[in-house]
Amino acid sequence: MTLTDAEQRFMARQARGHLATVGPDGTPQVKPLGFTYNAVLGTIDIYGYQMAESAKYRNVRANPHVAFVVDEVTAPTMEGAHFLEIRGDAETAVGPQDPTGHLSPDIIRIHPRRVISFNVDPAHPGFAARDMTPADSTEVA
Amino acid sequence: MSAFTDAEIEFLNSQRLGRLATVGADDMPHIAPVAVFYDPEADVLVIGANVEFGEAVMVKSKKFRDAQRRPKVAVVIDVPSPRVLEVRGVAETHLDGGEEVSSRLGAPFRFAPAWISIRPRRIVAMGINGAAFETSARDVA
DSSP states (O other): OOSOHHHHHHHHHOSOEEEEEEOTTSOEEEEEEEEEEETTTTEEEEEOTTGGGSHHHHHHHHOOEEEEEEEEESSSSSTTEEEEEEEEEEEEEEOOOOTTSOSOSEEEEEEEEEEEEESOSTTSOSEEEEEOOGGGSOOOO | OOSSOHHHHHHHHHOOEEEEEEEOTTSOEEEEEEEEEEETTTTEEEEEOBGGGOTTTTTTSHHHHHHHHOOEEEEEEEETTTEEEEEEEEEEEESSOHHHHHHHTTOSSOBOSOEEEEEEEEEEEESSSSSTTOEEEEEOO
């Protein structure tokens, strides 16, 4: 397990996140995407339309370093800003078939290496960061 | 002539929230929610942070330090309809002048002294210049 219960609850409330990958010339690329937390593997699984044809998918295959953020603004104050950023290494994988048939079964799977949060756990408001090792999430060959 | 189309400028002016991707010294990307403004005089995007969150809120941030070291960045502004405007470009970091910039751009809050401008190099738009889901991508410099 890589994310705390509070982090998982925060993610589950948000419909979309934003993924940054790095292109061949070192320029980042950033897009809004749907996602799920894979509690079995401890990974973030990212879904999209025509995923395997996308630049982000090609980027990940060439350079696995990614950053993903889920955020929410509940008030125009410091206390009203909430975000969870996950930096990690991604692999491409095949997920379960989307029942609506709209999304590609090809996914980007992020193994978290560093988790940074701000006002995510109501019991511990403010900033928090921690590192994790490859053993915290499970690689599937 | 602007690097942006009229529809893109109208979209930029209708939104405040974007997500900025930078790349760190360790080659890991970083992604953060930010306030994005269009500067019609310089034809650049401007990222400013609310000075109420502290004078050093921008200059001490990871995104600012990353952009100082590696100016290749990307920012995306999007709404779920979906309309997506992604701008990849070259960032310039400014240590002061933020207050003047925020007042010149009519920003709803006063910027901290440090701010970032982004000169577009590639613009990727979906659902903005044409029909829903219609995507366009072009190099602008």
